[in-house]
Amino acid sequence: MAILEVKNIEKHFGKTEVLKNISFSLEKGEVLAIIGSSGSGKTTLLRCLNFLEIASSGSIEVNGETVFGKDIKLTDNIMRKNRLHFGMVFQNFNLFPQYTAFENITLAPKLALKNGAETAKKSVEEIEKFGEELLKTVGLFDKRDFYPCQLSGGQQQRVAIARALAMQPDILCFDEPTSALDPELTGEVLRVIKELKGSDRTMIVVTHEMNFARGVADKVIFMADGVVEEIGTPEEVFSNPKSEKTKAFLAKSLENI
Amino acid sequence: MNTFFEYFPTVFQALNEGFLQTLKIFIVTLLGALPLGLIISFGSMSKFKPLFAVTKTFVWIIRGTPLMLQLLIIYYGPGIILQENVWGQGETGRFIATIVAFIINYSCYFSEIYRGGIQGVPHGQQEAGQVLGLSKSQIFFKITLLQMIKRIVPPMSNEIITLVKDTSLARIIAFQEVIWAGEAFLKASNGVPSAIWPLFFTGIYYLLFSGILTILFGLIEKKLSYFRS
Numbered sequence: 001m002a003i004l005e006v007k008n009i010e011k012h013f014g015k016t017e018v019l020k021n022i023s024f025s026l027e028k029g030e031v032l033a034i035i036g037s038s039g040s041g042k043t044t045l046l047r048c049l050n051f052l053e054i055a056s057s058g059s060i061e062v063n064g065e066t067v068f069g070k071d072i073k074l075t076d077n078i079m080r081k082n083r084l085h086f087g088m089v090f091q092n093f094n095l096f097p098q099y100t101a102f103e104n105i106t107l108a109p110k111l112a113l114k115n116g117a118e119t120a121k122k123s124v125e126e127i128e129k130f131g132e133e134l135l136k137t138v139g140l141f142d143k144r145d146f147y148p149c150q151l152s153g154g155q156q157q158r159v160a161i162a163r164a165l166a167m168q169p170d171i172l173c174f175d176e177p178t179s180a181l182d183p184e185l186t187g188e189v190l191r192v193i194k195e196l197k198g199s200d201r202t203m204i205v206v207t208h209e210m211n212f213a214r215g216v217a218d219k220v221i222f223m224a225d226g227v228v229e230e231i232g233t234p235e236e237v238f239s240n241p242k243s244e245k246t247k248a249f250l251a252k253s254l255e256n257i
Numbered sequence: 258m259n260t261f262f263e264y265f266p267t268v269f270q271a272l273n274e275g276f277l278q279t280l281k282i283f284i285v286t287l288l289g290a291l292p293l294g295l296i297i298s299f300g301s302m303s304k305f306k307p308l309f310a311v312t313k314t315f316v317w318i319i320r321g322t323p324l325m326l327q328l329l330i331i332y333y334g335p336g337i338i339l340q341e342n343v344w345g346q347g348e349t350g351r352f353i354a355t356i357v358a359f360i361i362n363y364s365c366y367f368s369e370i371y372r373g374g375i376q377g378v379p380h381g382q383q384e385a386g387q388v389l390g391l392s393k394s395q396i397f398f399k400i401t402l403l404q405m406i407k408r409i410v411p412p413m414s415n416e417i418i419t420l421v422k423d424t425s426l427a428r429i430i431a432f433q434e435v436i437w438a439g440e441a442f443l444k445a446s447n448g449v450p451s452a453i454w455p456l457f458f459t460g461i462y463y464l465l466f467s468g469i470l471t472i473l474f475g476l477i478e479k480k481l482s483y484f485r486s
Contacts, residue, residue: 050388076393084390094385097486098403107399108389117390149485167389 001064003028003202004171009058011044011226018044019055020226026171026219029200033207033217033234037249041226042206046173049204051083062170081117087169091176093156095148101159102144105166106131112167127166134162138192154185158192165196172196174205190216210253214238222246261454268442268455275438276462282355282424282434287417289360294367301372319365325426328358332430351432359423366416374409375401378486407481414474418467425463435459 002025011019019041026032034042047053049060051074059069066072067082074082095104109127121127135141138158148156157177164172174193178186190212196203197216207213213220213234220237222230222245230237230246241247300312319327332354335343344350378401386396425436439456446452 052384052387080390080392083388086388088385088388090381090385092379092381094379094381096382096385096400097484098407108386108391111391111395111399115392147484163389 002026002061003030003063005059005061006049007059007061009045009048009055009060011041011048011053011055018226019048022058022226022228024219024221024228024231026202026204028202030202030218031197031216032204032219032221033213034204034221034223035207035210035213035249036221036223036229040223042223043175045223046088046175046204046206049171049173050086050088051079052088084167085170087164087167087172089157089160089164089172089174089177091179093148093153093160093180095156095160095163097148100145100147101140101151101162102128102131102135104148104159105134105163108163109166131162131166134165135159137165137195138162139188152185153181154188157181157189161189161192161196171202171204174203174207176206176208178207178209208253210238210250222249224249260451264442268458271438271441272435272455272459272462275433275435275459278352278432279424279434279462280466281352282359282427282432283420285356286359286363286420286424289356290363290367293360293364295371297364297368298371298375301368302375316365316368319362320369324358324362324423325429327362328355328426328429331358331361348433351427351430354430355427355432359420359427363416363420367413370409370412370416371405373412374405377408378404403481404486407484407486410474410478410481414470414478417474418470421467421470422463435462 004026006025007023009019009022010017022041022045024032034045036042044053048055048068051068054074055068057070060067061069062085067085068074072078072082096107099107106127109121109130110124113121113124113127121130132141132144135144138161140155140158140162143151143155143159148159151159161172161177177193178189181189186209190209193203193205193212194216205213205217215234217234220230220232220234221228222237222241222243224245230241230243237246238250241250297312297316300308301316303309303312332344332351335341342350344354382400382404383396386400391399424434427434428436428440431437436456436459439459442455443452
């Protein structure tokens with residue numbers, strides 16, 4: 001059974017249609033790269049999965065459970081619970097500036113524990129131990145007590161990845177995770193994402209890094225004007241694109257290199 | 258020179274009494290205007306158009322006219338319109354009218370500072386809290402509040418130091434604050450020029466008080482300087 005099943009998602013902002021009939025599915029452990037030019041709807045799609053935007057219609061299933069659809073009444077509580085299936089790493093990191101790296105990672109799990117949420121870890125010690133493990137995973141254990149303003153952009157983004165992992169989401173989403181970084185810092189972030197793939201994580205990465213999409217993804221979606229223009233393995237999409245729009249986009253992207 | 262040392266204890270005592278009244282205006286205004294300003298700031302950020310329009314107009318009128326004029330209108334206005342003294346007799350009445358005018362005036366200025374602080378926190382902070390499953394109140398208290406406070410401390414300290422000096426405007430309705438107390442010696446002197454020094458001396462009170470506040474706000478800023486937002 002697919003871990004994620006997205007069916008016929010539509011999204012309008014007023015009269016503007018941003019997403020048109022988006023459907024795809026993802027198996028556990030798969031990495032999906034979403035590529036396409038700015039304004040094609042990639043980020044909006046990701047935001048719909050995380051409930052930062054509410055899709056206008058369609059349905060989203062995680063592990064067979066419908067988390068969004070016309071029969072689901074999205075109260076604040078249900079939304080809070082359902083969005084935890086997804087983790088989110090933002091383009092601008094959005095770390096909490098007044099907390100250290102370690103506190104950024106452990107804040108949400110501790111609050112969940114306090115609220116008695118069922119997904120929560122069982123004790124503060126367990127949360128802190130897991131937090132330290134995550135810092136090691138992203139290679140920043142020595143920066144445990146640093147504040148975000150004391151970290152480089154690449155380090156901040158790695159903390160943000162650890163923070164998203166701390167809530168143990170089924171699917172981890174990345175919204176252009178390297179777009180706000182200096183070129184020499186993108187490598188360390190992409191390396192961390194690549195390593196996560198090795199640990200059997202299901203991930204969706206919206207990216208402009210074509211080499212990364214080609215090298216790491218199991219599945220690639222090319223979006224244009226709010227529709228899935230092309231979907232397939234990296235070989236199919238990059239080496240043998242069927243759609244004219246995909247061909248034009250790839251030609252332009254490669255031109256820049 | 259002899260007369261200076263002779264009069265000093267009398268003057269000092271009178272000015273101290275006046276300054277106590279100045280302090281009273283200062284403290285009561287802060288106690289009223291700090292929370293009221295927050296409420297007004299919510300009005301000026303409201304998506305409900307009529308509330309938004311009313312609040313914005315009110316803030317415009319209050320910020321767009323002199324506090325001295327507002328003080329006069331609030332003190333004398335009701336008496337002229339209702340033919341009745343709503344503020345009560347004597348010094349108490351003048352005090353109540355003064356703080357009503359000051360609280361209204363300062364809450365409008367504070368509301369704009371709060372609005373800047375609230376809207377200045379990047380929206381991404383809230384979204385980051387949301388995707389981690391935090392509730393609205395957790396997001397406010399655990400994430401945005403401290404960032405807001407950090408943003409409003411510098412403009413707030415500026416405004417509060419202005420308030421220290423604005424308290425002297427209460428003199429216009431004869432409230433007996435420190436300027437009034439200093440001036441009283443001049444009035445009683447029958448035109449002896451040297452009798453003006455108690456009025457000048459009041460400046461020391463303002464300087465010391467605003468100096469203490471400056472140090473205090475400096476400490477708060479330093480305390481919050483461990484992070485950048």
